Amino acid sequence: MNRKLLRKIVAKAGFGLLLAAIMLFTVFPFYYAILTSFKSGSELFNIDYWITTFNFENYQAVLGQSSFVSSIWNSILVATCAVAIAMAFGLTAAYALGRVHFRGRGTVLMIVLGVSMFPQVAVLSGLFEVIRAFDLYNDPLALVFSYTIFTLPFTVWVLTTFMRQLPKELEEAAIVDGASPMVTLFKVFIPLMGPAMATTGLLAFIAAWNEFLFALTFTLTDDQRTVPVAIALITGGSQHELPWGHLMAASVIVTVPLVVLVLIFQRRIVSGLTAGAVKG
Amino acid sequence: MACVELKKINKTFGKIEIIPSVDLRVEDGEFVVFVGPSGCGKSTLLRLIAGLEEPTAGDIEIAGEVVTDLSPKERGVGMVFQSYALYPHMSVYENIAFGLKLDKANKGKVREWVEKTAEVLQLTSLLQRKPRELSGGQRQRVAIGRAMAREPQIMLFDEPLSNLDASLRVQMRTEIAKLHDRLQSTMIYVTHDQVEAMTLADKIVVLNGGHIEQVGTPYELYETPASLFVAGFIGSPKMNLIPARIKSTSPGRSVDVEVCGMGTVTVERDASHMANGAAMTVGLRPEHIRISLSGPDAGLEVVNVEYLGNEAYVYLEMPGMDELVVVRESVPCQIRTGQRVALDAEPERLHVFDADGHSLPRVGTHRVDETDLQAASN
Ligand SMILES: Nc1ncnc2c1ncn2[C@@H]1O[C@H](COP(=O)(O)OP(=O)(O)OP(=O)(O)O)[C@@H](O)[C@H]1O
Ligand SMILES: [Mg+2]
Numbered sequence: 001m002n003r004k005l006l007r008k009i010v011a012k013a014g015f016g017l018l019l020a021a022i023m024l025f026t027v028f029p030f031y032y033a034i035l036t037s038f039k040s041g042s043e044l045f046n047i048d049y050w051i052t053t054f055n056f057e058n059y060q061a062v063l064g065q066s067s068f069v070s071s072i073w074n075s076i077l078v079a080t081c082a083v084a085i086a087m088a089f090g091l092t093a094a095y096a097l098g099r100v101h102f103r104g105r106g107t108v109l110m111i112v113l114g115v116s117m118f119p120q121v122a123v124l125s126g127l128f129e130v131i132r133a134f135d136l137y138n139d140p141l142a143l144v145f146s147y148t149i150f151t152l153p154f155t156v157w158v159l160t161t162f163m164r165q166l167p168k169e170l171e172e173a174a175i176v177d178g179a180s181p182m183v184t185l186f187k188v189f190i191p192l193m194g195p196a197m198a199t200t201g202l203l204a205f206i207a208a209w210n211e212f213l214f215a216l217t218f219t220l221t222d223d224q225r226t227v228p229v230a231i232a233l234i235t236g237g238s239q240h241e242l243p244w245g246h247l248m249a250a251s252v253i254v255t256v257p258l259v260v261l262v263l264i265f266q267r268r269i270v271s272g273l274t275a276g277a278v279k280g
Numbered sequence: 281m282a283c284v285e286l287k288k289i290n291k292t293f294g295k296i297e298i299i300p301s302v303d304l305r306v307e308d309g310e311f312v313v314f315v316g317p318s319g320c321g322k323s324t325l326l327r328l329i330a331g332l333e334e335p336t337a338g339d340i341e342i343a344g345e346v347v348t349d350l351s352p353k354e355r356g357v358g359m360v361f362q363s364y365a366l367y368p369h370m371s372v373y374e375n376i377a378f379g380l381k382l383d384k385a386n387k388g389k390v391r392e393w394v395e396k397t398a399e400v401l402q403l404t405s406l407l408q409r410k411p412r413e414l415s416g417g418q419r420q421r422v423a424i425g426r427a428m429a430r431e432p433q434i435m436l437f438d439e440p441l442s443n444l445d446a447s448l449r450v451q452m453r454t455e456i457a458k459l460h461d462r463l464q465s466t467m468i469y470v471t472h473d474q475v476e477a478m479t480l481a482d483k484i485v486v487l488n489g490g491h492i493e494q495v496g497t498p499y500e501l502y503e504t505p506a507s508l509f510v511a512g513f514i515g516s517p518k519m520n521l522i523p524a525r526i527k528s529t530s531p532g533r534s535v536d537v538e539v540c541g542m543g544t545v546t547v548e549r550d551a552s553h554m555a556n557g558a559a560m561t562v563g564l565r566p567e568h569i570r571i572s573l574s575g576p577d578a579g580l581e582v583v584n585v586e587y588l589g590n591e592a593y594v595y596l597e598m599p600g601m602d603e604l605v606v607v608r609e610s611v612p613c614q615i616r617t618g619q620r621v622a623l624d625a626e627p628e629r630l631h632v633f634d635a636d637g638h639s640l641p642r643v644g645t646h647r648v649d650e651t652d653l654q655a656a657s658n
Contacts, residue, residue: 169365172332177379177426178353187378191369 030255037248044244058249062234067222068250071230075254078140078226079208082147083201089148090155090200091193095185097156098163099171109160116153120213131218138220146214151204162196163189198265206258227254282343282356282433282466283308284329289338291324291490298324299490301338306468306483308343311460313477314470315513316487322470323438325487329468330359330436342434353379355434358427362439364419366411366426372398373407376425383430397429400462417448424456428463437469441476453479474516478502486510508637511563517593519631520569520605524562526554533643537562537632541580541598541605542623549632549640560640563631566593566608570624571615580605582619587611596621 036044040057062068096102097109127146136142166189174184190197212228219225225233231250234243284306291299299321306312314322327333329340331352340348347355366375376397380390398404401421411419420440427435437456441449457480460467471477477484478498486493486501486509493513494506505511511519527536527544531552538544539562554560571594583604584595592613595604605623609615632640 167363167365169361169363170367173359173361173365173367173426174378175332176330176352176357176359177430178351178382179378183382188367 033248033251036244037252040245058245059253062246062250062253067225068230068234070223071225071227072254074140074225075209075227076257078143078147079205081144082151082208083205085144085148086151086155086204087197087201089152090159091185091190091197093152093156094159094163095181095189098160099189100181109157112153112156116150116157120150124213124217127214128217137218138224140219140224140226142218143208143211143215143226146218147208147211150214151207155200155204158200159193159196162193166192202261202265205261209254209258283310284434284466284468285341286325286329287339287341289325289328289340290336291321291328291333292336297490299328302490302492304485304492304495306466309464309466311467311469311480311482313481313484314468314487315472315474315477315484316493317513318472320487321490322487326359326436326438326468326470329434330357331355332359356432357434357436358430358432359436360420360423360427360438360440362442364411364423364443366419366422368411371408371410372403372414372422372425375411375422376403376429379426379430386430393429397425400428400459401425416444417452420444420452421455424459428459428465431463432465434466434468435463437467439470439472442472449473449476456480474514478514484514486513488513504639504642505563505631506639508561508563508633511631511633511639515565517566517606517608519563519565521603521633522562522564522598522605523600524560524632526551526556526558526560528556529554535632535640537630540600542625545625545627545630547627547630547632548643550643551632551634551640554634559635561633561637563633564625564629566606568625568629569605569607571607571609571621572624573615573619573621580621580623582615582617582621585613585615585617587613596623 035048035051037058038051038053038055039046040055097105127149131137131142131145134142134145136145170188170192171184174188179187210228211226212232215226215229216232219229222230222233227250231247231254234246234250284304286302286304289299289302290297302325314325316322324333328335331347331350331354335348338348339346342355352359367378370378373394376394377390380386380393386393394407395404398407401424403418403421403425406414406418406422411422414422420443423440440456441452444452453476456469460480469476469480481498483495484498484501485495488509494501494510496504496506501510501514505514505519508521512521522540522542524537524539527538529535529551532550534546534548535551535554536544536546537560545562551560580596580598582594583597586593586595590611592609592611594607594609594613594615596607598605607623615621634640
């Protein structure tokens with residue numbers, strides 16, 4: 001009996017330790033960034049583990065640069081547009097791939113998946129040519145375009161999977177009610193896809209928000225940059241000085257919108273929205 | 281007028297022929313029930329009528345017009361699905377109104393129609409609820425309401441009550457019967473449940489492996505099953521099917537049949553196409569068998585007696601038969617397990633089937649068949 005209890009305690013303690021280790025591993029870097037963002041000058045080189053002072057100098061400095069502020073707006077614009085377009089295409093494509101039987105459906109899905117397997121660098125030069133041809137170089141629209149391309153495969157896949165899981169009878173009921181495929185998609189399916197759309201939309205948004213390579217390649221001037229590039233290009237007073245404080249403050253600032261978004265949509269990412277459709 | 285006519289309907293999925301060729305006519309205002317074992321194509325046939333499935337060959341006519349290429353809505357059908365398939369994000373009102381709103385012609389009448397439907401189905405107090413806040417029976421009523429709101433000429437039901445518990449099923453059954461009386465629309469209803477079929481139907485269609493075994497009123501199917509399959513399928517407990525052999529025939533008058541465990545019985549059937557000694561099957565409903573405890577051939581062993589309160593079922597072991605013979609006895613029942621008994625039955629209660637499973641024609645009851653009709657018209 002006692003040994004059983006002991007084993008239970010040990011197991012629990014072990015589990016707690018494991019959790020703590022994982023937490024530390026994932027959260028610590030971000031915590032340290034916040035910590036650093038409140039320091040300035042030589043304080044930066046002291047190793048502390050607790051936030052002692054709230055010094056907003058770094059934040060003021062970063063937000064004082066007009067190019068950084070405009071890069072935030074660029075990022076918001078680019079990520080929002082990319083997500084909106086990817087959603088519009090993704091949902092309609094998912095309807096076709098998930099609910100309509102046609103020859104070559106599996107092939108199309110495999111191609112979609114295949115496209116997303118190329119490393120970004122591989123398509124970079126080709127995409128650059130395309131963007132030049134469209135005369136979009138150094139324009140946030142170029143990023144909207146390229147982000148849509150690289151979020152679509154993933155969006156289509158996830159939405160197709162969700163779309164397939166919706167009961168067939170629901171669609172048939174709509175057909176008997178006289179609904180066209182478009183009405184069925186918009187009035188019956190999309191309202192039920194909330195969780196799927198929140199999940200994919202959020203992931204696509206985060207991917208677009210954090211993207212670096214395309215953003216660096218397709219923009220030239222500071223006022224067309226997006227946030228990740230802008231942060232990377234923050235420089236200090238001299239060549240040999242890295243302004244850690246500013247970097248960290250900027251990083252914290254651009255992470256906040258993501259956290260807020262996740263918190264907003266978290267409630268939507270719940271299953272059970274189809275409860276009541278069919279028996280059970 | 282909304283009679284439905286199926287003409288040589290064939291349905292093949294890939295290479296598998298599910299429905300070889302079905303001809304069927306459903307009259308206007310009729311309540312037709314499809315029954316049959318699982319996988320025999322009941323749902324497929326219903327979906328073909330609804331227009332959710334396209335026939336591989338053949339034509340479907342509604343009210344005399346070919347509708348094979350029309351959509352469900354253009355055919356004027358409403359359908360109640362086995363799983364209800366309510367739109368989960370819409371309230372009861374919106375569920376019922378969905379089809380009405382899509383119909384441009386009815387704009388403005390939507391509210392009136394929904395309220396009328398809700399009243400018929402006693403849903404008025406539930407109109408603002410979501411499907412997940414309803415009980416099974418209420419969901420079922422909403423599903424029916426959605427199907428009937430547009431006042432379709434034809435209502436189709438695919439096992440609508442199979443998800444409900446027994447008492448609710450009985451209640452909904454009577455409600456559907458009332459609804460049919462009230463709307464007088466043509467209804468086609470698929471079920472597994474014998475009682476539903478017998479109580480609701482004007483006409484029962486027995487399907488087996490994609491073809492129609494028999495079409496008839498519940499009375500006809502129970503009293504004069506056309507084949508062994510129908511005999512075994514309709515009725516609960518099942519009809520006893522006992523192997524037998526022809527002893528001698530007097531063509532056109534009667535036939536002497538030697539029935540396992542019952543000796544020789546003379547039945548008034550025409551067995552002129554069969555040779556003496558040919559194997560056949562005799563069918564006897566459990567309520568038509570009499571048991572006697574004594575007798576010259578009291579050799580059948582009672583293996584089980586089930587007491588159900590209002591009646592009892594006695595199970596007997598019959599040599600040469602895999603299944604046990606079931607006999608319905610009134611209570612109190614004197615028979616005990618292990619006793620040896622003899623069987624007896626009125627000859628006119630016997631159903632006689634030839635080796636191919638077809639019922640032997642009765643003598644005396646003159647049946648109008650095709651040759652008679654031709655003779656009359658000449
Ligand atoms: N879309 C389909 N593709 C291939 N085969 C199908 C399809 N739909 C039905 N079938 C086959 O057709 C046969 C008849 O199916 P159906 O659903 O009509 O049976 P049912 O009589 O309604 O059975 P149950 O009583 O179990 O509902 C089955 O063998 C089934 O496997
Ligand atoms: Mg079925």
